[in-house]
Amino acid sequence: MLQIRVNKERGKTTLVVAGELDYSNIAQLQEEIERQEAPRVEVNLKDLQFMDSSGAGMLLHQARLLRSQNRILEITHIPANISHDLEIIGFFRVLETLQGAPQRGGE
Amino acid sequence: MSLDTGDRGRRIIHAGIQGAGCSIPADLEGGDFFAFIPRGEDGLIVAIGDVMGKGMRAAGQRKDLCTVLYSCTGKDLSLLEIVNQLAATAGKRLYRAGSFATLGLISYERQHNCITCLSAGHPSPVIFSGQNIYMPRVRGVALGFLDEYQGTGPEQFILSRGDVVVMYTDGLIEARNAGGQHYGLNRLTGIVAANAGLDAGDLQDVILRDLFTFTGCKQQRDDVTLVILKRDQ
Numbered sequence: 491m492l493q494i495r496v497n498k499e500r501g502k503t504t505l506v507v508a509g510e511l512d513y514s515n516i517a518q519l520q521e522e523i524e525r526q527e528a529p530r531v532e533v534n535l536k537d538l539q540f541m542d543s544s545g546a547g548m549l550l551h552q553a554r555l556l557r558s559q560n561r562i563l564e565i566t567h568i569p570a571n572i573s574h575d576l577e578i579i580g581f582f583r584v585l586e587t588l589q590g591a592p593q594r595g596g597e
Numbered sequence: 598m599s600l601d602t603g604d605r606g607r608r609i610i611h612a613g614i615q616g617a618g619c620s621i622p623a624d625l626e627g628g629d630f631f632a633f634i635p636r637g638e639d640g641l642i643v644a645i646g647d648v649m650g651k652g653m654r655a656a657g658q659r660k661d662l663c664t665v666l667y668s669c670t671g672k673d674l675s676l677l678e679i680v681n682q683l684a685a686t687a688g689k690r691l692y693r694a695g696s697f698a699t700l701g702l703i704s705y706e707r708q709h710n711c712i713t714c715l716s717a718g719h720p721s722p723v724i725f726s727g728q729n730i731y732m733p734r735v736r737g738v739a740l741g742f743l744d745e746y747q748g749t750g751p752e753q754f755i756l757s758r759g760d761v762v763v764m765y766t767d768g769l770i771e772a773r774n775a776g777g778q779h780y781g782l783n784r785l786t787g788i789v790a791a792n793a794g795l796d797a798g799d800l801q802d803v804i805l806r807d808l809f810t811f812t813g814c815k816q817q818r819d820d821v822t823l824v825i826l827k828r829d830q
Contacts, residue, residue, distance in 0.1 A: 493698070500665075502748055506642045512818060513650055513651050513818070514818075542818070542819060543647065543650070543697075543699075543767075544649055544650050544651075546649075547649045547650075547695065547696060547697050548695075550697075550742065551695045575767065577736075578699075578702075578718060578720055578736070579697070579699055579718035579719050579738070579739045579742075580717075580736070580737060580738030580742060580743075580747070580748070583738050583747060584738060584742045584743060587743060
């Protein structure tokens with residue numbers, strides 16, 4: 491079960507995600523991110539209990555897409571157990587690269 | 598009596614190493630894989646990996662990755678060169694598909710009894726040497742995330758007779774019981790340490806039985822893959 495609460499402020503939208511994010515429901519969060527038009531979108535994971543590799547891949551894919559639009563996807567308040575798994579796959583290294591490197595075009 | 602894992606299991610004895618591997622998909626087909634790839638008479642490469650997602654799409658990407666892996670290991674390349682070639686070819690295709698794959702690689706040379714470990718986003722192997730448990734600190738970005746492989750260099754370890762190496766995918770330690778608890782790395786290392794005297798195949802059977810006991814054979818939502826290597830006594 492995945493729940494997404496949307497908080498809109500000036501220039502920024504925060505999606506507070508609760509429950510479990512996996513292969514069966516990543517489309518729900520992906521569509522919610524794609525629906526946003528703010529230059530800055532925060533995905534707050536403080537109430538997330540589980541995320542599988544599909545969730546991690548989708549978030550990085552969305553981070554890349556927003557970056558290509560000169561927008562920012564922030565992923566915050568990651569619970570320790572999920573952060574540990576993300577660390578292993580190199581998730582944070584990729585986010586650093588996205589923030590530091592010029593956007594990639596065409597791929 | 599051996600646990601019947603059908604066509605999902607494979608065993609090998611090569612270069613003084615016993616190998617036992619098994620991959621149980623959560624769906625009809627999965628993204629997990631493992632491979633034992635002999636290199637001459639005295640060498641062995643072992644790979645374990647996990648392609649994002651499940652089902653036919655993940656299975657297709659897994660097959661593509663394995664084809665490139667076998668092609669690379671047929672050349673006389675180091676583990677780092679292999680993972681760089683994988684990143685440049687299969688990794689690029691994963692990137693374009695919005696997917697990624699983790700990969701753990703081990704090579705063993707009988708001449709020096711030395712294993713070399715490298716990881717592209719995959720959990721570290723666990724080495725059981727006598728009473729000691731050792732986890733190489735190999736880290737790297739999964740294939741498909743970046744243009745090229747980035748991570749720590751390979752790490753080496755000398756295997757003594759009877760030492761055991763365990764490789765696994767996250768689906769194993771994240772397998773759940775009816776109460777929602779995870780199988781966990783502690784339970785895995787505990788059962789391996791208590792049964793490290795067994796042959797690789799028997800040890801794998803013991804672990805899988807313990808896993809099925811824990812989960813009550815409840816359908817898992819991620820593929821489960823386990824590989825055991827043991828240096829002959």
